[in-house]
Amino acid sequence: MKKILIAAAVVGAFAGSAQAQSNVTLYGLVDLGVRFDRTSFGTLQQLQSGDLSGSRWGMMGTEDLGGGLKANFMLESAMTADNAGSTGFTRSSWLGLTGGFGEFRMGLDYTPYFNAWSSTDIFGAASLAGPGFRGAVATATSTTPGSAALNQWVGGSTRQSNSLFYKTPTMGGFRGEISYRFGEGGGAAVAPTALTKNDNNLWSYAGIYAAGPINAQVSQIKVRTNSTNTTATDTTAGARYNFGPATVSMTYWQRKTSPTTINDNTYSLGVAVPVNAWTFKGQIGKFNDKTAANADATMVGLGAEYSLSKRTDWYARFGRNSNSTGATWAISGGLMATGNVVAGSSPSAWSTGLRHKF
Secondary structure, rough: OOOEEEOOHHHHHHHHHHHHOOEEEEEEEEEEEEEEEOOOOOEEEEEEOOOOOEEEEEEEEEEEEEEEEEEEEEEEEEEEEOOOOEOOOOOEEEEEEEOOOOOEEEEEEEHHHHHHHHHHHOOOOOOOOOOOOOOOOOOOOOOOOOOOOOOOOOOOOOOEEEEEEEEOOOOOEEEEEEEEEOOOOOOOOOOOOOOOOOEEEEEEEEEEEEEEEEEEEEEEEEEEEEHHHHEEEEEEEEEEOOOOOOOOEEEEEEEEOOOOEEEEEEEEEEOOOOOOOEEEEEEEEEEEEEEOOOOOOEEEEEEEEEOOOOOOOEEEEEEEEEOOOOOOOOOOOOOOOHOOOOOOOEEEEEEEEEEEOO
16 A cells, blocks of 8 residues: 655654654545445436445654664544545544554454454355355444444454454464453443443453465454443354465354344455466355354355555456345345345345455
8 A cells, every 4th residue: 555654844843842752644545436236126327435345544653762672653444435424533442552562452453253254254254255255234332331242243353442452473473463452431420330331341361373275273352241231252263275376265153142133154265366466365154143043044145346556546347246035135245135025035236346455
C-alpha cells in the first residue's frame, strides 16, 4: 500500500508535539461496486461500498523511544464511499508499545480470534463469498452489555473496544495473541450489582504459525453475561498451504452458549489459483446446527480478481446459501435480510467493482 508521509513541519499548531514522531502516515482504501441479491421475494440491487474490502481511511504513527522501544498509534475510520458516509474511528483506535517483549495495545482493535481465522480463510474474511452463514438471524444479538450470546454468525467478533491486546514476539514462525475486554457494566448513574458489574468481560486468545508456504491457527473467544447467567464461546482452527500453482485452505468454527441456545459448527474448504495478473478463488462450506432447530446449510463462494496495478484491482464475487427446511440464512454485506429469505430457500448474491489503495 502506498503511504503518504506527513512531515512534522506541516502539522501546524501541533508541531511541538509532532516533532518527536518518527513519522505519521495517512492511508486509505476505496472499494465501490454494484451488487445484486436474489431473495425469495425478488432481486435487490444496489451500488455498494466495501464488498471486497471495507472502505476506510486512517492515520498511524510511531515514535522511537530508544533501546528498541517504540510508541505506536492507529486511528482508522470506516466510510461508505457510495454516499460519502463516514464514522468515527470505529475500525481501529489504539495506542501501544512495541519492543523486545512483543507488542502491547489498548483501545479498539481486531481480536486474536479474528486475526486467526481470517488468516486461513481463502477469501480473507470477505463477506459475500467468504465462509457464509454470517448474515442476519432473526434472534441476532450483539456483544454489547446485556447480550445473551457472543454473536449469531460464524466468524463474528471482528473487533473489540475497551480492550487490552498483547502479541508475543514471532519465534520460529509462531506468535501468540491475547486480548481482554472490560465489560464496563453498571454505568456512572447506576450502581452495578453483583450480577452486572462484570457483564460482558471478554477473553480472546490465539496461536498463529506462519512460515514459508504454511499458515496455521487455533483460537478461542469467550464472553460471560452474568445478568443472564450465560456464557458464549467461539473456537476456530485452520490451515493454509501454498503449493505454488495453487493455495488450499481449511477452516473450522464452533460456537456454543451455556445454557444451550446456540450449538453449531462450520467447515470450509477453499482454493486460490493465481494466473498472471488474475487470481481465481472458490470455497465450499458446511454449516451444522446441533440444536433442535436443525438449521443446516451449505454455501458456495466464487471469486475473481485482476490486478490493474499495485494499488488498483477489479473483482467479481458470487455466493449462494442452500438452506435446509429449518434455515433462513441470508448472505451478509448487502440488502438481504432474514425477512427476504424463506426457510429452505437458496438465496444468492453477486457483485463486481473496483478497489483502490492509497
